Amino acid sequence: MEEKKLKLQSIKDTVEQIAEVIAMVLGIEVSIIDQRGERLYVTGSYKDTIEGYVSLDSVFSEVLEGKKDQAVTDKLQSMTCRDCSYRDQCLELANLCAPISVDGEILGLISLIAFDDDQRQRLVDNQEAYRKFIDKMANFLESKMIEEHSKHQISIQKVQLEAILNGVDEGIISVNAKGEILFINENAEKLLGKSEKGLQGKPLSEVFRHFERIEKALKDITSNNKKGGRLISKPLAAKNGKDARFFLGNYNPVRKEGTDIGGILSFRPYKDIYQMAQEVHREEAFVGFDSIVGESKILQETIKIGKAAAKQNSTVLIQGESGTGKEMFAKALHLASPRREKNYIPINCGSIPETLLESELFGYEPGAFTDANKKGKKGKFLLAHEGTIFLDEIGDMPLNLQVKLLRFLEDGVIEPLGSIKSKYVDVRVIAATNQNLEELMEQKLFREDLFYRLNVVPLRIPPLRERREDIEILAEVFLRRYEERFEKEGKHLSLEAKKVLKEYSWPGNVRELENCMEYALNVSKNRMIHKEDLQQRILGDNPKDPEGDGILSLDSMEEKMIKKALGHYKNTKAAAEALGIGQATIYRKMKKYGIT
Numbered sequence: 001m002e003e004k005k006l007k008l009q010s011i012k013d014t015v016e017q018i019a020e021v022i023a024m025v026l027g028i029e030v031s032i033i034d035q036r037g038e039r040l041y042v043t044g045s046y047k048d049t050i051e052g053y054v055s056l057d058s059v060f061s062e063v064l065e066g067k068k069d070q071a072v073t074d075k076l077q078s079m080t081c082r083d084c085s086y087r088d089q090c091l092e093l094a095n096l097c098a099p100i101s102v103d104g105e106i107l108g109l110i111s112l113i114a115f116d117d118d119q120r121q122r123l124v125d126n127q128e129a130y131r132k133f134i135d136k137m138a139n140f141l142e143s144k145m146i147e148e149h150s151k152h153q154i155s156i157q158k159v160q161l162e163a164i165l166n167g168v169d170e171g172i173i174s175v176n177a178k179g180e181i182l183f184i185n186e187n188a189e190k191l192l193g194k195s196e197k198g199l200q201g202k203p204l205s206e207v208f209r210h211f212e213r214i215e216k217a218l219k220d221i222t223s224n225n226k227k228g229g230r231l232i233s234k235p236l237a238a239k240n241g242k243d244a245r246f247f248l249g250n251y252n253p254v255r256k257e258g259t260d261i262g263g264i265l266s267f268r269p270y271k272d273i274y275q276m277a278q279e280v281h282r283e284e285a286f287v288g289f290d291s292i293v294g295e296s297k298i299l300q301e302t303i304k305i306g307k308a309a310a311k312q313n314s315t316v317l318i319q320g321e322s323g324t325g326k327e328m329f330a331k332a333l334h335l336a337s338p339r340r341e342k343n344y345i346p347i348n349c350g351s352i353p354e355t356l357l358e359s360e361l362f363g364y365e366p367g368a369f370t371d372a373n374k375k376g377k378k379g380k381f382l383l384a385h386e387g388t389i390f391l392d393e394i395g396d397m398p399l400n401l402q403v404k405l406l407r408f409l410e411d412g413v414i415e416p417l418g419s420i421k422s423k424y425v426d427v428r429v430i431a432a433t434n435q436n437l438e439e440l441m442e443q444k445l446f447r448e449d450l451f452y453r454l455n456v457v458p459l460r461i462p463p464l465r466e467r468r469e470d471i472e473i474l475a476e477v478f479l480r481r482y483e484e485r486f487e488k489e490g491k492h493l494s495l496e497a498k499k500v501l502k503e504y505s506w507p508g509n510v511r512e513l514e515n516c517m518e519y520a521l522n523v524s525k526n527r528m529i530h531k532e533d534l535q536q537r538i539l540g541d542n543p544k545d546p547e548g549d550g551i552l553s554l555d556s557m558e559e560k561m562i563k564k565a566l567g568h569y570k571n572t573k574a575a576a577e578a579l580g581i582g583q584a585t586i587y588r589k590m591k592k593y594g595i596t
């Protein structure tokens with residue numbers, strides 16, 4: 001953007017007033033000329049007789065070019081006037097000029113003009129005093145021009161700043177030292193459902209519920225901290241009739257020379273932040289094979305097989321105990337495959353009731369059942385068209401669906417419920433199980449033909465106890481993953497704690513280790529995570545209560561109760577019923593605590 005230059009025209013009113021003041025005080029006419037030689041103002045009765053621009057060979061041009069000093073120019077004696085092309089029309093007998101300049105650049109001049117002999121004589125006699133006076137006046141015009149220029153710059157900056165603030169996704173409100181609203185951006189208007197007009201001048205406590213508490217918290221931080229308090233990620237509820245709108249906000253005080261002169265509140269809807277956090281976590285959580293942590297030879301070998309398998313289109317059967325990372329491998333296979341741009345659709349065959357699994361997988365036609373969605377439903381296979389479907393817990397798939405899956409693997413077609421026609425879909429299948437499929441086959445619970453169709457590329461994920469070298473690095477990765485969430489950064493494992501971790505059998509594998517680190521981070525009280533900060537089961541059969549007071553965390557209680565119920569009933573359905581939770585919930589919680 002071109003920066004506006006300093007110009008005398010921008011203070012035209014002041015130019016006129018100053019010219020009149022000088023003329024009145026000195027009794028001599030005054031002309032003020034700008035940088036380009038235009039007479040901006042002439043006092044007295046000659047106003048209309050004098051030409052708009054000075055001639056280029058006049059004494060004024062010399063002053064504007066910085067060639068002449070400020071002595072009186074007497075027309076009768078001046079060489080410049082003798083050669084001036086305007087000489088014959090010129091009515092001026094003498095003049096005294098003072099340049100108006102800023103930072104060495106001449107931006108115009110003030111000229112005292114004698115139109116008669118009396119004025120000329122006074123000019124000659126008092127030139128020293130007059131010169132000082134018009135110099136002062138020139139200085140005044142200079143500072144006025146600078147002031148006008150800064151005002152202009154500030155107004156441009158204000159417009160730019162408002163455009164920036166209106167362009168951000170957050171709501172932004174600035175307040176003065178009393179907490180009254182000065183500015184509110186367009187997004188804040190939208191989020192609060194109120195207009196800027198209605199909000200200007202109002203205290204924030206009229207806009208947000210319980211803002212007084214926030215102000216008090218701020219004061220408390222400020223009184224303990226010379227730099228002044230800041231609030232980060234504070235929950236805010238905006239008053240909106242009976243309803244409230246919820247946000248997370250940051251408040252930054254604006255301070256000048258140690259004094260609060262106001263503050264800036266920025267806020268986003270709570271919902272957005274939650275979604276964003278989830279997305280970031282998901283993104284950060286997985287980028288493919290590179291996210292699979294572990295340096296053991298056996299794991300590296302498995303990754304190598306996985307990478308090679310990813311390039312082909314063959315069906316992969318991932319086998320491994322619960323929590324070994326089967327799902328991770330499945331996702332990594334998809335991301336390393338030519339299908340990576342298409343859908344990856346995971347489905348857990350064990351956590352969906354048998355009656356629903358068929359429609360979940362293969363969908364149904366419009367009007368297939370009386371209480372079904374009238375438009376029909378696309379099954380996971382159709383959603384995964386050209387991509388990958390991950391059939392987790394394949395060992396739990398009921399036999400009738402095993403037939404349908406086999407049909408797909410053999411002919412590439414599926415049959416949605418209620419349809420008489422088969423549909424062709426292009427889907428790569430990755431299946432996983434922590435069960436022993438050979439045993440299931442012996443018990444006739446798993447079809448042999450399906451097994452061989454699935455097991456084209458077998459991938460066995462080794463349990464953690466077979467790759468103890470990975471334990472320390474995995475533990476470290478999980479500590480770093482959770483430390484931000486719990487705001488407990490820089491924690492490390494003591495040598496003793498590492499030893500315990502390495503010796504433990506890890507029946508819940510990596511998931512159990514992950515939970516163990518989350519727990520340890522939670523309970524540890526100093527920078528080092530000691531062996532006492534680890535869960536009791538990891539410490540051994542007869543561990544000491546780390547707190548010594550018999551109090552368990554709610555998570556530990558939950559884990560204990562689930563184990564007790566499972567031990568007692570020997571099946572998940574009955575255990576879930578006894579605990580008063582659904583079957584999907586007990587599966588989720590079993591997964592969480594690494595219970596197999």
Ligand SMILES: Nc1ncnc2c1ncn2[C@@H]1O[C@H](COP(=O)(O)OP(=O)(O)OP(=O)(O)O)[C@@H](O)[C@H]1O
Nearest residue numbers: 292293294321322323324325326327328434510511
């Ligand atoms: N090598 C690894 N590096 C990093 N994280 C891992 C690794 N292996 C497993 N995990 C983590 O452990 C947890 C369990 O992994 P995942 O769900 O893939 O296991 P799973 O074998 O599919 O379990 P289940 O059989 O119970 O479904 C996840 O949070 C995953 O991020």
